[in-house]
Amino acid sequence: DAMVIQNPRYQVTQFGKPVTLSCSQTLNHNVMYWYQQKSSQAPKLLFHYYDKDFNNEADTPDNFQSRRPNTSFCFLDIRSPGLGDAAMYLCATSRGGTPSNEQFFGPGTRLTVL
Amino acid sequence: GQNIDQPTEMTATEGAIVQINCTYQTSGFNGLFWYQQHAGEAPTFLSYNVLDGLEEKGRFSSFLSRSKGYSYLLLKELQMKDSASYLCAVRGVRRDSNYQLIWGAGTKLIIKP
Numbered sequence: 001d002a003m004v005i006q007n008p009r010y011q012v013t014q015f016g017k018p019v020t021l022s023c024s025q026t027l028n029h030n031v032m033y034w035y036q037q038k039s040s041q042a043p044k045l046l047f048h049y050y051d052k053d054f055n056n057e058a059d060t061p062d063n064f065q066s067r068r069p070n071t072s073f074c075f076l077d078i079r080s081p082g083l084g085d086a087a088m089y090l091c092a093t094s095r096g097g098t099p100s101n102e103q104f105f106g107p108g109t110r111l112t113v114l
Numbered sequence: 115g116q117n118i119d120q121p122t123e124m125t126a127t128e129g130a131i132v133q134i135n136c137t138y139q140t141s142g143f144n145g146l147f148w149y150q151q152h153a154g155e156a157p158t159f160l161s162y163n164v165l166d167g168l169e170e171k172g173r174f175s176s177f178l179s180r181s182k183g184y185s186y187l188l189l190k191e192l193q194m195k196d197s198a199s200y201l202c203a204v205r206g207v208r209r210d211s212n213y214q215l216i217w218g219a220g221t222k223l224i225i226k227p
Contacts, residue, residue: 044217050212055211090157
């Protein structure tokens with residue numbers, strides 16, 4: 001089955017210790033997104049790739065970086081995690097260009113910062 | 115600014131009907147999505163409305179009124195597995211190469227036996 005895969009599902013890191021979350025997809029979608037979601041809050045878009053074009057949200061901290069080495073993979077790097085970065089990180093994909101195209105989500109990575 | 119409002123939490127009884135409302139104010143409108151999210155899991159797509167009216171899909175229906183900036187999700191014959199958060203998201207203006215998607219905080223639906 002075509003899907004969006006995220007690894008790891010659970011990540012524990014220490015304050016200030018860099019961490020990388022990964023996402024892969026078999027849907028062959030050209031758009032990939034990274035969201036941060038805290039409990040009972042809306043998903044917050046951090047950035048997205050439209051093909052190879054990187055689009056950063058204006059309020060995404062510099063602490064968050066992303067890489068998309070090819071169509072299938074996308075990484076989220078948190079350079080110096082703080083306690084406030086503890087959250088669920090969701091990767092999503094979609095076909096671009098048409099507003100009706102829905103986003104398909106991976107199962108998420110729950111990040112704990114000690 | 116842009117905002118989407120949904121009730122924070124609702125409770126309903128198994129077998130009953132529940133309506134979850136969503137109102138929005140956005141700069142531009144290119145459709146409205148409903149997603150279901152079980153606790154600790156990823157959102158999954160339920161429906162998309164871009165024209166006014168009711169769209170029915172099994173036990174779930176979604177309604178849109180663009181003039182009122184209003185949508186609702188109607189769930190019939192409620193089952194315990196319907197306990198989840200329901201997120202409303204509006205497709206806004208095209209920015210750069212993609213269309214914005216503005217998310218509501220979600221409505222937590224609790225189903226009681």
